[in-house]
Amino acid sequence: MRKHSVKSAAIVGASLLVLAACGSNKTEGGGNTGGSCDTSKGTLTVGVVAPLSGNLSALGLGIKQSAELAVDEANKKCTVPGYKLTVSAQDDEANPAKGAQAATKLSTDPNVVGVVGTLNSSVAQTVQPILRDKKIPQVSPANTNPSLTRGNDFLTAPKRQFDNYFRVCTTDDLQGPYAANYLVEKAGKKNIAIITDGKTYGEGLAAELSKQVAKKGGKIVGSEKVGEKDTDFSGVISKIKALNPDAVYYGGEYPVAGPLSKQMASAGLNVPLMGGDGIFDPKFVELGGKEGDLATSVGAPTESLATAKAFVEAYKAKFGKEDYAAYGAFSYDAANAIIGGLAKTVEGGAWDDSKRDAMLTNVGAYSGSGATGEVKFDQYGDSTNKVLTVYSVTSGKWKDVQTGEFTG
Amino acid sequence: MSVLLQQLANGVVQGALIALIALGYTMVYGIIQLINFAHGEVFMVASYGGLATFTLLPEDLQKSPAVALPLMFVGGIVVAVVVAVIMERFAYRPLRNAPRLAPLITALGVSVFLQEAVRVFYPNAKSNLPYPKVFPEGNLTLGPVNVSWTGVLLVGLSIGLAVILQTYINKSRMGRAMRATAQDPDTAKLMGVNPNRVIVLTFVFGAVLAGVAGIMYGGYLNNINIDMGFQTGIFAFTAAVLGGVGSIRGAVIGAFIIGLIKTVAGQYMPGGTQYDYVWIFVVLILVLVFRPQGLFGEPERVRA
Numbered sequence: 001m002r003k004h005s006v007k008s009a010a011i012v013g014a015s016l017l018v019l020a021a022c023g024s025n026k027t028e029g030g031g032n033t034g035g036s037c038d039t040s041k042g043t044l045t046v047g048v049v050a051p052l053s054g055n056l057s058a059l060g061l062g063i064k065q066s067a068e069l070a071v072d073e074a075n076k077k078c079t080v081p082g083y084k085l086t087v088s089a090q091d092d093e094a095n096p097a098k099g100a101q102a103a104t105k106l107s108t109d110p111n112v113v114g115v116v117g118t119l120n121s122s123v124a125q126t127v128q129p130i131l132r133d134k135k136i137p138q139v140s141p142a143n144t145n146p147s148l149t150r151g152n153d154f155l156t157a158p159k160r161q162f163d164n165y166f167r168v169c170t171t172d173d174l175q176g177p178y179a180a181n182y183l184v185e186k187a188g189k190k191n192i193a194i195i196t197d198g199k200t201y202g203e204g205l206a207a208e209l210s211k212q213v214a215k216k217g218g219k220i221v222g223s224e225k226v227g228e229k230d231t232d233f234s235g236v237i238s239k240i241k242a243l244n245p246d247a248v249y250y251g252g253e254y255p256v257a258g259p260l261s262k263q264m265a266s267a268g269l270n271v272p273l274m275g276g277d278g279i280f281d282p283k284f285v286e287l288g289g290k291e292g293d294l295a296t297s298v299g300a301p302t303e304s305l306a307t308a309k310a311f312v313e314a315y316k317a318k319f320g321k322e323d324y325a326a327y328g329a330f331s332y333d334a335a336n337a338i339i340g341g342l343a344k345t346v347e348g349g350a351w352d353d354s355k356r357d358a359m360l361t362n363v364g365a366y367s368g369s370g371a372t373g374e375v376k377f378d379q380y381g382d383s384t385n386k387v388l389t390v391y392s393v394t395s396g397k398w399k400d401v402q403t404g405e406f407t408g
Numbered sequence: 409m410s411v412l413l414q415q416l417a418n419g420v421v422q423g424a425l426i427a428l429i430a431l432g433y434t435m436v437y438g439i440i441q442l443i444n445f446a447h448g449e450v451f452m453v454a455s456y457g458g459l460a461t462f463t464l465l466p467e468d469l470q471k472s473p474a475v476a477l478p479l480m481f482v483g484g485i486v487v488a489v490v491v492a493v494i495m496e497r498f499a500y501r502p503l504r505n506a507p508r509l510a511p512l513i514t515a516l517g518v519s520v521f522l523q524e525a526v527r528v529f530y531p532n533a534k535s536n537l538p539y540p541k542v543f544p545e546g547n548l549t550l551g552p553v554n555v556s557w558t559g560v561l562l563v564g565l566s567i568g569l570a571v572i573l574q575t576y577i578n579k580s581r582m583g584r585a586m587r588a589t590a591q592d593p594d595t596a597k598l599m600g601v602n603p604n605r606v607i608v609l610t611f612v613f614g615a616v617l618a619g620v621a622g623i624m625y626g627g628y629l630n631n632i633n634i635d636m637g638f639q640t641g642i643f644a645f646t647a648a649v650l651g652g653v654g655s656i657r658g659a660v661i662g663a664f665i666i667g668l669i670k671t672v673a674g675q676y677m678p679g680g681t682q683y684d685y686v687w688i689f690v691v692l693i694l695v696l697v698f699r700p701q702g703l704f705g706e707p708e709r710v711r712a
Contacts, residue, residue: 054535055536056535222679230639231631231633231639232629233668234421234671235415235418235671238411238414239680255536258536259630262630263629263630266556268547287536287630
């Protein structure tokens with residue numbers, strides 16, 4: 001019955017479109033958005049590269065759907081005159097090699113004007129150069145490794161790495177120290193053991209944390225690595241336990257961090273586990289994260305931001321659930337930065353390949369008020385929004401305990 | 409000292425899990441000279457089977473571990489056995505007389521097939537799934553050593569089942585038929601042994617052990633994912649090779665050696681836990697250089 005009525009509605013809609021089409025002389029690109037925007041110049045695509053399957057898919061799907069929401073809204077509001085926008089989401093499985101394939105696929109499509117992604121800093125490293133060669137702007141909602149924008153000497157000699165790469169979240173050279181300050185000063189944890197998964201993100205984050213812990217008078221008692229696919233951490237835990245840490249800092253993501261926290265507790269190592277934005281997900285608790293575990297994440301808590309309210313409501317209306325995950329609001333802002341840059345680029349003209357340089361400039365100069373606050377990029381492509389939040393697991397849920405900027 | 413003892417205990421628990429799976433590799437190889445690379449996936453499927461059984465139970469039964477846990481074992485083992493029997497019947501039996509490479513490649517194919525099938529068809533299997541908390545809570549503390557009761561149970565089951573299996577193969581009539589088929593399937597047939605029955609039974613035994621391992625893995629580590637079969641399978645395969653493929657005793661001892669090297673080398677060797685896998689394979693290579701047939705294996709016989 002329902003199917004039937006949808007069908008008849010579609011037929012009615014289609015006939016209306018045909019009638020409307022008789023009036024105008026060009027209908028290329030189809031007006032099937034149902035809106036009243038002029039889409040006579042065709043369709044342009046916003047690419048998304050994120051892990052849509054695998055362990056990190058909860059984060060990846062939040063990124064994809066939030067980008068879709070931004071594109072949908074732009075289509076309704078006729079943000080880019082003359083064009084209909086679509087999203088092409090590619091799965092990178094959190095794997096740099098797969099990310100390169102996804103980026104290559106998007107970069108060979110002449111209609112792709114920009115890419116939202118990636119989730120993982122390690123994947124960004126392979127995606128950046130591929131998109132740069134085609135002058136496609138990449139705006140990441142989640143890459144926090146500082147070297148992606150400022151090179152390996154990001155503290156002493158920062159140098160712009162890719163003129164097509166931007167990000168709307170802050171970086172680990174602030175996130176790591178911010179976590180260190182909280183651990184040493186607020187929580188009074190002086191002896192900290194570090195475990196990492198050996199990937200770009202976790203290593204970088206843990207290195208930044210270590211420096212600040214030492215500066216604040218704390219001590220790194222030991223440092224261990226686990227494999228990304230390891231599941232039995234009893235060896236690592238026994239080793240760490242013998243060093244009597246007050247807290248364990250994990251540089252990596254929740255699929256390992258959750259079970260690790262649980263196994264720590266059952267091995268009798270009852271200290272909090274802390275991590276970065278990579279463990280800030282409800283799945284962390286589901287997989288074994290315990291009460292009192294800590295995480296820092298980029299931006300202010302989405303639920304508490306006035307600017308995020310509209311995003312959360314629109315997301316809920318479109319997808320039914322609030323599963324935008326840790327980076328949804330950032331992805332929404334990233335997509336809007338691309339759409340905003342595009343609108344400026346095609347203003348009064350049409351899109352073609354010669355516009356790509358202008359597109360990069362316009363995305364870089366984008367400024368707007370988004371779901372995560374002010375969205376703007378500095379001379380390296382980094383976000384000017386440096387807000388970070390510390391969360392703690394309280395009655396089975398992440399709860400924010402402190403929001404602010406790293407001040408040294 | 410207390411750290412060493414704790415790491416030894418951790419190694420024994422890890423070894424116990426690997427041993428349960430390694431037995432399946434070694435038995436199948438012993439009978440039909442097939443490295444059944446899909447065996448790790450049988451273990452994975454069993455784990456999901458157990459989880460599915462738990463999910464399907466009515467709520468009041470879910471809350472009573474004494475009922476739920478045995479039912480999960482039954483569910484997991486049944487799934488593992490069904491998968492293994494189907495696999496043997498339709499993937500390996502038609503290739504029984506093909507060159508050895510053909511069933512080997514088929515095994516790899518079956519492995520990928522099972523992994524993807526679970527990923528696509530099991531709800532939410534795209535990411536880690538938490539395992540139900542129906543296992544004994546708490547730890548066994550012996551001086552400085554701390555092992556969870558689930559770990560103790562795992563070691564007990566592993567050694568117990570290995571001893572039962574060894575006795576069965578050495579003492580029973582069916583066990584004698586298995587050994588006969590392993591030595592020479594054609595002559596065994598002339599003596600009235602039905603090789604198809606023997607081979608299916610070998611797969612069933614392997615699957616039962618993998619089923620037990622699958623459930624215990626979930627209980628011990630609280631999480632399962634579709635990669636677990638591959639990861640653990642590689643270790644189990646290595647254990648079987650180390651101990652000598654085809655030897656029951658070798659597989660079990662090889663598994664414990666691997667568990668112990670992993671934890672002890674992670675503690676004391678340079679590079680720490682980052683390099684624990686390296687030492688496992690260094691030992692494997694050294695053993696194979698000096699004893700290519702493995703610790704307890706027989707030198708390869710030339711078959712007519």
